[in-house]
Amino acid sequence: xxxxxxxxxxxxxxxxxxxxxxxxxxxxxxxxxxxxxxxxxxxxxxxxxxxxxxxxxxxxxxxxxxxxxxxxxxxxxxxxxxxxxxxxxxxxxxx
Amino acid sequence: xxxxxxxxxxxxxxxxxxxxxxxxxxxxxxxxxxxxxxxxxxxxxxxxxxxxxxxxxxxxxxxxxxxxxxxxxxxxxxxxxxxxxxxxxxxxxxxxxxxxxxxxxxxxxxxxxxxxxxxxxxxxxxxxxxxxxxxxxxxxxxxxxxxxxxxxxxxxxxxxxxxxxxxxxxxxxxxxxxxxxxxxxxxxxxxxxxxxxxxxxxxxxxxxxxxxxxxxxxxxxxxxxxxxxxxxxxxxxxxxxxxxxxxxxxxxxxxxxxxxxxxxxxxxxxxxxxxxxxxxxxxxxxxxxxxxxxxxxxxxxxxxxxxxxxxxxxxxxxxxxxxxxxxxxxxxxxxxxxxxxxxxxxxxxxxxxxxxxxxxxxxxxxxxxxxxxxxxxxxxxxxxxxxxxxxxxxxxxxxxxxxxxxxxxxxxxxxxxxxxxxxxxxxxxxxxxxxxxxxxxxxxxxxxxxxxxxxxxxxxxxxxxxxxxxxxxxxxxxxxxxxxxxxxxxxxxxx
Ligand SMILES: [Zn+2]
Numbered sequence: 001x002x003x004x005x006x007x008x009x010x011x012x013x014x015x016x017x018x019x020x021x022x023x024x025x026x027x028x029x030x031x032x033x034x035x036x037x038x039x040x041x042x043x044x045x046x047x048x049x050x051x052x053x054x055x056x057x058x059x060x061x062x063x064x065x066x067x068x069x070x071x072x073x074x075x076x077x078x079x080x081x082x083x084x085x086x087x088x089x090x091x092x093x094x095x
Numbered sequence: 096x097x098x099x100x101x102x103x104x105x106x107x108x109x110x111x112x113x114x115x116x117x118x119x120x121x122x123x124x125x126x127x128x129x130x131x132x133x134x135x136x137x138x139x140x141x142x143x144x145x146x147x148x149x150x151x152x153x154x155x156x157x158x159x160x161x162x163x164x165x166x167x168x169x170x171x172x173x174x175x176x177x178x179x180x181x182x183x184x185x186x187x188x189x190x191x192x193x194x195x196x197x198x199x200x201x202x203x204x205x206x207x208x209x210x211x212x213x214x215x216x217x218x219x220x221x222x223x224x225x226x227x228x229x230x231x232x233x234x235x236x237x238x239x240x241x242x243x244x245x246x247x248x249x250x251x252x253x254x255x256x257x258x259x260x261x262x263x264x265x266x267x268x269x270x271x272x273x274x275x276x277x278x279x280x281x282x283x284x285x286x287x288x289x290x291x292x293x294x295x296x297x298x299x300x301x302x303x304x305x306x307x308x309x310x311x312x313x314x315x316x317x318x319x320x321x322x323x324x325x326x327x328x329x330x331x332x333x334x335x336x337x338x339x340x341x342x343x344x345x346x347x348x349x350x351x352x353x354x355x356x357x358x359x360x361x362x363x364x365x366x367x368x369x370x371x372x373x374x375x376x377x378x379x380x381x382x383x384x385x386x387x388x389x390x391x392x393x394x395x396x397x398x399x400x401x402x403x404x405x406x407x408x409x410x411x412x413x414x415x416x417x418x419x420x421x422x423x424x425x426x427x428x429x430x431x432x433x434x435x436x437x438x439x440x441x442x443x444x445x446x447x448x449x450x451x452x453x454x455x456x457x458x459x460x461x462x463x464x465x466x467x468x469x470x471x472x473x474x475x476x477x478x479x480x481x482x483x484x485x486x487x488x489x490x491x492x493x494x495x496x497x498x499x500x501x502x503x504x505x506x507x508x509x510x511x512x513x514x515x516x517x518x519x520x521x522x523x524x525x526x527x528x529x530x531x532x533x534x535x536x537x538x539x540x541x542x543x544x545x546x547x548x549x550x551x552x553x554x555x556x557x558x559x560x561x562x563x564x565x566x567x568x569x570x571x572x573x574x575x576x577x578x579x580x581x582x583x584x585x586x587x588x589x590x
Contacts, residue, residue, distance in 0.1 A: 014381055016186055053179040053201070053386045059394050065158030067123040067130035076138040076146065076256065086137045087246070087253035090188050094247065 004035040105314040107347050110321070111272035111339060112309040113281060117264045117295040118241065118302070119162050125240045125262040126153030126196065133301065137255035145260035147191030152389050159262035160203065160393065162294040163238045164402045166264060167204030169292050169409060172236060174399055178203050180390040183382045188254055189242040197265075199384040202237035203395070209233065209268070210411060214429045215283035217336060220276040231281050232269040239263050264295070270309065270320065275339035282306060282335060287410045291435050299331050308339060312346040312356070321346070322356040326370060328363050338363040342370050413438055421445060421453035430461050436475045437465075440482050447483035451490045459489055463503070467510055479513045480506070488516040495576060501525045528574045531583075534567070537575070538583045541566045552588050560584055 008028040012019045019027065070076075073086055082089040124131050127144035143151035167174055181199035208230040216224055243259040245252050266285065272278050286304060289295040297304045306329050313321035324346065329338050342361070349356055361370040408416070410432045417428035417438075431438050441460050445453045464485065468478065488509065492502035497520060508519045520526055528534060541563055542549055551559045563584040568575055 014184075014383060053177075053392045054388070056391065059177075059392050060397075061391050062155040062157040062160070062393075063128070065121050065123050065156050066128065068128035070129045070140045070142050071138075071146075073136065073138050076141045083253075084251075085246070085253050087255050088138075088188075090252050090254060092247065092250060093188055093245065093252050 004032055006031050006035070105316075107312050107350065108315055108317075109273060109343050110270045110311050110313070111274075111278050112270040113266075113268045113272065113278060114307040114309070115266040115268075115282065115285060116241075116305040117266060117289055117297060118304075119159050119262040119264055119294055120296050121156055121158045121162070121262055123156060124260040125156050125159050125238070126260055127151075129260070131261040132257070133303075135257055137257060140257040141259070146256055147193075153196060153387075155390065155393070156262060159238060161398060161402050162262075162292070163203045163236060163264050164395065164398055165292050165406065166266075166289065166294050167207060167236055168399075168403060168406050169288055170204070170207040170209060170233060170236075172204035172207030172233065174204055174395045175201055176396060177201060177392050177394055179392040180387045181384045182387045183239075183384055185380055185382060187242075188252065189245050189259070191243070191256070191259070195240060195242065196387055196390070197239035197384075198237035201392075202235045204236035205234075207233040207236075209281055209285050209288070211277060211280040212284045212287070212410060212429070212433065214426075214433050215280040215287065216276055217279050220279075224276075225273065226277070229277070231277070232271045234267040234269050236264060236266045239265060270311070275336045275343070278308065278339055279332060279336045282332060284410075287433060287435070291407050291409055293407070302330075305330075306335060308335065308342075310339060310342050310346065312343060312350065314350065321350075322358045324356065324358065325360045326363050327360060327373065330365070334363065334365045337365065337368060338370065341368055345370065410435075417441075417457075421457065423454060423457045427454075427457045427461055430465075431457060434475065440475050440478065443482035444486040444489075447486040448490050451486050452493055455493060456486060456489050459485060459506075463506055467507070479511075480509050484509060484515055491516060491520065495578070496520075496527050496529070497525045498527070498577075524572070524574065526574065527576045528571055529576050529579065531579065534571075534575055534579055534583055535587070537567050537570050538563070538580065538587050541570065542587055549588055560588065563588060 006028050008019070008024050008031070011031075012024070012027075077083045077086070077088065080088045119131075121131050123129065124140075124145055127142050129140045129142050129145055132140060144153055164174055166172075178198060178201045180196055182194040183197045183199075184194045186193050211226075211229045211231060213221060213224060213227065239262075241258050241261045241263040243254050243256045245254055268281065272281055282299075282304070286297045286299075289297045289304075295303060299305070308326040308329060309323050310326065311321035311323050313319070324342065326338050326342055329335050342363075346356055358376040360373045360375075362373050363370050414425075414428040414432035417423045417431055418425060421428075423431065431441050437460070441457065444456055444460070445451065464478070464480065468475065473479075485506075488502060488505060491497055492499060497505065501520075501523075505516050505519045505523070505525065508514065508523075509516060512519075545563075545566075548559055548562055552563075560581070564577065564581045567580045567584070568577060571580075
């Protein structure tokens with residue numbers, strides 16, 4: 001059992017996942033192990049280690065601002081379950 | 096015994112912060128090579144990346160980063176040595192990946208501020224600016240991708256992904272704005288600066304500039320800010336002012352009734368002039384930001400050095416230069432500098448003729464050109480009068496070749512017909528007669544025919560002199576140079 005309290009149902013609902021009680025228990029213990037490992041790391045003095053946002057020591061990978069051909073309208077809509085007005089049609093949403 | 100107690104109405108302090116989204120005017124989208132265009136047929140500018148198809152990977156658009164860095168330099172921000180990209184997770188149909196690529200803790204720009212220009216305030220508020228010279232502090236500017244465009248029909252919604260993935264800059268101010276007028280001036284000044292930098296076309300009506308407003312109200316004397324209430328759906332410069340005024344009085348009314356305000360998001364309804372509740376803090380989003388593993392960090396030193404070489408002159412710098420170099424009044428220089436295209440027009444006109452009076456030219460641009468442009472709803476870029484033509488007209492009238500009222504007539508004709516001032520002056524026969532010999536002949540002719548008038552003048556009635564001048568002008572069909580005529584009359588009559 002992890003030392004970290006995880007609200008697994010909240011995490012699941014934020015990710016729009018429906019978990020069975022068995023799945024919830026399984027994921028809770030797995031996520032707990034990950035957080036426990038953070039505690040292991042926290043025991044070391046990492047003050048001299050440069051923070052990294054990525055596993056690879058590569059940066060500034062960019063492209064020039066040039067446009068190239070896009071999908072045709074038909075290609076773009078090919079996988080749409082429903083389309084109308086040359087657009088993706090979805091159930092009505094209002095915020 | 097009864098005491099009458101006069102309740103003291105507390106004064107309220109309004110605190111406003113703005114979150115402005117500005118579309119960058121790049122050729123391609125932020126993370127793919129689809130064209131970033133406005134007004135194309137729906138879903139004709141998409142690819143696997145901007146449709147969020149599985150397996151597609153984003154690649155950074157260099158120009159979008161440069162333009163954001165340039166904006167930061169223009170606004171006095173600092174750029175961290177390393178910036179990175181994060182995923183902002185939420186589920187909404189306009190965002191097919193179920194996350195928006197944005198920047199969380201290491202954005203491209205931090206700090207800085209937006210100077211509020213006097214002429215950027217609403218016209219009716221320019222005479223009573225509470226904090227002249229104010230610079231509104233910024234929190235940060237980050238770069239992210241725009242979402243798709245939803246259209247709501249009666250029974251369903253449709254989605255066009257052309258806009259999805261286009262580069263969007265979010266400019267976040269500190270809660271440092273004190274009134275609706277300052278908020279208006281902030282947006283307007285920011286707009287000018289973005290246009291000067293060529294980073295965004297910044298047209299609010301086209302959605303290139305969008306603005307959310309955070310407002311809180313607290314009674315005077317209270318230290319901590321009141322509940323932060325966010326306003327959405329503000330779609331024009333004038334709506335910003337209306338929305339803030341309406342929401343401020345709503346909040347003050349609530350507090351005066353003893354109600355408690357809670358952190359919430361409200362929608363502005365410009366037709367009804369009121370805000371309505373969208374959601375409260377309880378159902379606020381939890382975006383679960385985390386670093387995007389698909390994108391590598393950006394080291395900014397080289398980019399900063401490159402961009403710094405291309406920082407343009409800013410509106411207030413141009414205004415100062417116009418005052419200094421062209422002798423414009425502060426007001427005229429401000430009007431000219433407030434619109435980059437107008438300032439360029441003016442400078443082209445000044446440069447067209449080395450001898451022209453730059454100050455007089457400024458008067459013509461502001462009083463005559465702007466007036467007729469506004470009346471006809473024409474932008475300066477579509478002006479039918481070319482800068483060098485206006486310059487030639489101003490030189491002609493300043494040299495006395497045509498009169499001021501003739502010049503106005505010529506100008507109107509230039510505007511309507513696009514013809515040159517020379518052609519119009521010739522066609523109208525406005526060329527002034529400056530030939531001293533010919534004028535002398537005319538003056539003598541009038542004198543010879545009016546010995547009684549001559550006697551009158553010589554008898555001491557100086558005013559009768561004007562009669563001679565008028566007769567000569569008539570004889571010349573208005574073409575004689577009036578100044579030369581009156582000098583000649585004086586000389587010949589009084590002799
Ligand atoms: Zn694309």
